[in-house]
Amino acid sequence: MNFAVVVFPGSNCDHDAYHAVKHVFGQSAEFVWHKETSLGDADVVILPGGFSHGDYLRTGAIARFSPIMASVRAFAEAGKPVIGICNGFQILMECGLLPGAMLRNRDVQFHCEHVGVRIEQADTPFTGKASVGQMLRIPIAHGEGNYFAPPEVIAELEAHRRVIFRYASADGEVTDAANPNGSVHNIAGICNEGRNVVGLMPHPERAVELVTGSADGRVVFESVIQHGV
């Protein structure tokens, strides 16, 4: 499969996503600079983590205007798989492909650590190989991952099973203690109505080789690779 990893000025997990896809999973991968207008023959688009444009104004606020985003939108609207990880998720929300916004973490500190993440739904291209309720231990690394959306949007997300990942304790309980940033309903990741666009704050691409501390993120990539064949 062909993965396009979009690079914004300030992206810094672009190489990690590329490494995972290309060297760990043996897929073909291309960096796509944000000023380009075509995604080439991509089958999957990854918006990686980082601090696009420094995130000085608001996370993802400026990246959404990049020329490539029109193609990303068209790609998403055609039902093809798009994943936004961390800053990529924030960009997807800023450009309206996913609902909600991120607030500062409730303790206003940046958190980099492994957290428990529960798979809530297995019917997206990025969770097809997982089972509902499966627990992943994967890293987060963000200062603004405190997911917020108005109550009616949250209700809609829950009603339509669009919460895909939730912070949970090691034994799968959704508790406040397991919530690293204050996200509403412990939401760690969601999808769009078409279920092909997924955004999440945790970094599955950082957890694909045991030597780095966890390989639990593999299921996200294995799912989309399986989805494509």
Place this chain on the structure above:
Amino acid sequence: MVFDSATLQRHGVTPDEYARIVELVGREPNLLELGLFSVMWSEHCSYKSSRVHLKTLPTEGARVVQGPGENAGAVDIGDGLAAVFKIESHNHPSFIEPYQGAATGVGGIIRDIFTMGARPIALLDSLRFGPVEDPANRRVVRGVVAGIGGYGNSMGIPTIGGEVMFDETYSGNPLVNVFCLGIARHDALVKGQASGVGNPVYYVGAKTGRDGIHGATMASAEFDETSADKRPAVQVGDPFMEKLLLEACLEVMQTDACVGVQDMGAAGLTCATSETGSRGEVGVEIDVMHVPQREAGMTPYEIMLSESQERMLLIVHKGREAEVERIFEKWDLHAVRIGEVTADKMLRIRDHGTLVAEVPNRALTDEGPVYRRPFAPPADMAARQRMPSVDATQLPVTLDALLRLLASPGIASKRWIYRQFDHMVRTNTIVLTGLGAGVVRVKGTNRALAMSLDGNGRFCQLDPRQGARLAVAESARNVACAGAEPIGATNCLNFGNPERPEIMWQFAEAVAGIGEACVALGTPITGGNVSLYNETAGAPILPTPVIGVVGVLEDASHVRSRVFQDAGLDIVLLGENHGELGGSAYLTTFLGTISGVPPALNLAAEGALQRFLVAEAGLGAITSAHDCSDGGFVVALAECCFDSGGIGADVDVPAASGDGEVGMAAATLFGESATRVILGVKPEASTALLERARSAGVAAQRVGATGGTQIRVAIDGVVAIECPVSEAEDRWTNGFSQWLESPPQRRG
């Protein structure tokens, strides 16, 4: 003389130095020229007080690819690759404005690394603060930690480790030392050198503002009151700009269009132009009118002396300009041509064509003053080294004592700090921060690099030479514990006012100690940094040399952390316990004093121990390794249990013969004898391992086994301390944040 003494004083130039300037220039300098000399001859840039001592450091070795003198040092790590690394201090700015001071410190050291053509892959930080009972210190801690994270995280360079200590003397003088390591191919290392007469000189990055123009170099003739107001004391970091610069510069350097590159750090454009010219034995001529300026009406003096962040100077092969400009444009950066390389070894500065300064490059960079400042040991040295007379009740060996030590700020887990640092980005970190030395794999090879920063101001206060030797040994030992062979070192020397003989003595002794240990342990010094005048109202900081050691692990899969991997392992102690409490964390915690003689260090035994740890890496017997440092054996043992999921340990150690009867138990358990490592060893392999240790000349004994839920420590068969792992781990994990968040106390 055309300048009055006040002007010279403001420039920090002594009458003797001025006379020398006149001699070197061949005439009276003008004000701009005086400014150039004042910054280049400042202590910070010229190392005028420290140079004679630094010269004695060992800088050569088979692995050294680049020793001191360039923007950073480099050592060979195999496969044609070099590890490029250096440490920098940003102490004073971090006191003035903790967040921005620390952030711009990170930015500065990162530039030093990518200037060499290396991709930065890891950061470490070494911090010293005053006690955080005082809200003022708390503000510094919070700001510095957030600032390091704010810059490093945005850059996508993991901060994979560091160290922090607290002492009253750092209250007005916090230390922020930051280390960065990058990777480059040997043949692609870029030097900070100009060459090729007629080659264009480019400026790229942030615009030049009035920031950072050194207080000591203000010149009355050009500054009225209002312009002084315009000059901010603090620089604001722009990690986004730096990220663009990093990517663009590395892309430019992949072409061979560049002759040399230099970042603009201290002394800004002055340093970058004169140093590149001087290293390349050429001249450099620029016109300041081309320099991008953030504010209107800047004078050549201000432009040349500005220390605005995130700026680079490039010397480009004539004819390749378009290629270079195109790459910068891609990253939304505009490289501007500000001048060219000339043949006559002069630094020539023009303003709209008019010549405004003309001085020989080498006069600025190499012919500055060198001082052999007098030194003498402090008068109270003997008193410092005397152990306080105490009775046994003042030296508790109880469960409570252990818990208190584990929760003390110097020893408690630093998770509150490193959780604010992205320590996993780039997916190379293979020993997570907090679990040992920082270790990153090198993608595309089997190897990994381990690195550690260490320094112990307490030991140095009691004996600077010994303290420095111990710091080198500890840093290298941490790297060897991970399985890596120590191959190179860098150092950041933080001291008080060198014009005072006792400070100069501390400095000279520490440098001598570093030299001795680096020679013995095979870790040449490839670079470093000196930070002097760290004192408030005549009260200096503890002498604080911070050592960074880098090691290579041939097979990354052999890496070890400090954590016991399983129950039922043999616990083996390498090294000997001499029961030395002098300068220990234990004494400071329970007696509130820094006193005694620091632990002895046998460098031959230390070397043997480290070589043994490295040789064992591939053999599989050792599953974890942790050195005994602050808090001694029991604290180290407890740390081996932490993060293991609650695995306990049951050990029995012989009493140490050390500091007499009183406090024997405390000395045995909490003394900080060097050259000791606790191993978790597969039981079926431990007899053979002990045998191998013996033949390697390394003292080794099986002292117990892992398992159960308790940490139980006996001395000669009598249980001294018993504590549930969970309770100990809880105190250790939360000690730091509880302390930081406890109700503030105003002191004094």
Place this chain on the structure above:
Amino acid sequence: MRARVFVTLKPSVFDPQGRTIVEALHSLGHTEVGDVRQGKYFELDLNVESAAAAEALATEVSQQVLANPVIESFRLEVDSESKAGRS
């Protein structure tokens, strides 16, 4: 022309920064401080001729870029001096 834009979190949105500040102020003894909300403040220099044009431009820029309508609202002031506020 100069426009000043104030971006604030909507009242229904929890403000972690404001809460942290209140806690810090209480711990410093300023218990009379009931609540703090933190927002953003922008000063824009606009090269347009009229106050009306400035207002229109600032509004557009605020809607498009400066504020995120999911969580924030904004208000603005236009001011024909070139320097606003004292420091």
Place this chain on the structure above:
Amino acid sequence: MRARVFVTLKPSVFDPQGRTIVEALHSLGHTEVGDVRQGKYFELDLNVESAAAAEALATEVSQQVLANPVIESFRLEVDSESKAGRS
């Protein structure tokens, strides 16, 4: 009482945030925007009786916590309504 505090970087201090916003606005075609400075805006609810007391408290709090005197300056407005601004 309600106080509003505006914290801005001192004019001489470099504002990377403002610069990034200007560049973004220019690339979106808003070339009439000459300069942007980004600051912070705080709304404080103060349980004090008089405007004078509110002003004194807000000033103290601004100096101590809200503004960083090394790089920032602030100005404030006190207002006796309990809700300030429209949204």
